[in-house]
Amino acid sequence: MPCALVTGGSGFFGNILIDELLKEGWHCVNIDILKSNRTDSNLTNFVGDIRLRSDIEECFSISKIDVVFHCAALLAHGKIKTKDLMDTNINGTKNLAEVSAENNVNKFIYISSNCLWGNPLPYAIDEHEYPEPCEDYGVSKLGGEIILNSFNQLNPIIFRVPTLIDEGRLGLLGILFDFIDNNKRIWVVGDGRNKYQFLYAKDLAKACILAENYNGSGIFNLGADNVRSLKDVYQHVISQGGSRSRISKLPRRLTLLAMRIFYKIGLSPLGPYHRRMIAESFMFDTSKAKKELKWMPTFSNEEILLKAFKYYINNKDSIRSRKNVSAHNSVTKAGIINLLKLIS
Numbered sequence: 520m521p522c523a524l525v526t527g528g529s530g531f532f533g534n535i536l537i538d539e540l541l542k543e544g545w546h547c548v549n550i551d552i553l554k555s556n557r558t559d560s561n562l563t564n565f566v567g568d569i570r571l572r573s574d575i576e577e578c579f580s581i582s583k584i585d586v587v588f589h590c591a592a593l594l595a596h597g598k599i600k601t602k603d604l605m606d607t608n609i610n611g612t613k614n615l616a617e618v619s620a621e622n623n624v625n626k627f628i629y630i631s632s633n634c635l636w637g638n639p640l641p642y643a644i645d646e647h648e649y650p651e652p653c654e655d656y657g658v659s660k661l662g663g664e665i666i667l668n669s670f671n672q673l674n675p676i677i678f679r680v681p682t683l684i685d686e687g688r689l690g691l692l693g694i695l696f697d698f699i700d701n702n703k704r705i706w707v708v709g710d711g712r713n714k715y716q717f718l719y720a721k722d723l724a725k726a727c728i729l730a731e732n733y734n735g736s737g738i739f740n741l742g743a744d745n746v747r748s749l750k751d752v753y754q755h756v757i758s759q760g761g762s763r764s765r766i767s768k769l770p771r772r773l774t775l776l777a778m779r780i781f782y783k784i785g786l787s788p789l790g791p792y793h794r795r796m797i798a799e800s801f802m803f804d805t806s807k808a809k810k811e812l813k814w815m816p817t818f819s820n821e822e823i824l825l826k827a828f829k830y831y832i833n834n835k836d837s838i839r840s841r842k843n844v845s846a847h848n849s850v851t852k853a854g855i856i857n858l859l860k861l862i863s
Contacts, residue, residue: 711750
């Protein structure tokens with residue numbers, strides 16, 4: 520039975536990946552700063568911090584680790600300090616790579632991000648496009664990639680992914696779902712024709728498992744196919760979700776300026792990455808993953824978002840009572856966005 524070390528296994532995606540690995544007959548060791556209540560005869564949970572080499576070494580003492588799936592990352596949400604972000608996402612990755620190399624791990628799979636780019640590009644980005652992050656989270660994820668490039672013995676696989684969505688994914692999406700559930704207006708910036716690619720979380724888990732058998736190292740872009748405009752995606756969720764919400768437009772320049780100001784003074788959760796997601800187009804070229812990994816996405820943006828919305832509707836009470844969960848498993852505080860709700 521192969522054994523995987525999954526970092527961040529108590530979080531949104533890490534938990535999904537562990538579920539898929541267990542189905543495939545793996546033994547999993549989960550290291551996370553959050554306690555997991557999940558139990559399985561083939562799962563060992565360890566509360567630990569990847570910034571501490573001793574915690575990582577203890578995980579390797581539990582079982583012979585064959586593959587590392589590095590999903591853990593500190594997100595740039597709320598009042599996260601830049602030093603903590605870099606220490607976790609860069610130094611934590613370095614610690615993990617060093618201990619993995621010392622223990623003869625021969626496959627290290629790292630979940631990176633489309634936050635490596637801060638500005639929209641008029642074409643789908645392939646793996647040769649040089650990253651140009653514009654905020655701390657993107658810088659920290661790029662730092663993790665650079666570290667892994669010096670550990671050839673780990674045969675690192677880097678997955679660059681857009682926003683992950685599945686049943687249970689909340690965060691800022693929870694604010695959107697609340698608006699739709701309450702039949703409020705859904706606001707788009709500009710005309711809403713921008714196309715922003717999502718990724719079904721289980722499709723990323725599938726790619727991770729496929730990558731375990733990939734010969735050598737590599738960078739792969741992932742994302743949904745047949746991306747429609749954000750306005751069309753929202754309308755699909757509204758119509759299929761039984762909501763009476765309508766889509767309305769906000770003036771682009773004025774709205775982006777207001778978003779920057781409110782974020783800077785701490786009244787809005789929408790940072791640089793979120794502004795790009797709402798107002799710009801961004802897509803990955805996924806042809807390399809399809810060709811070399813034989814990977815294919817299974818759901819479109821609108822199908823993924825509808826699945827997540829229906830989960831929210833069916834689990835609202837338990838969602839509101841959640842405590843000590845990851846940022847993606849709870850609804851982000853709306854801040855000044857609540858003013859839009861009043862006029863919607």
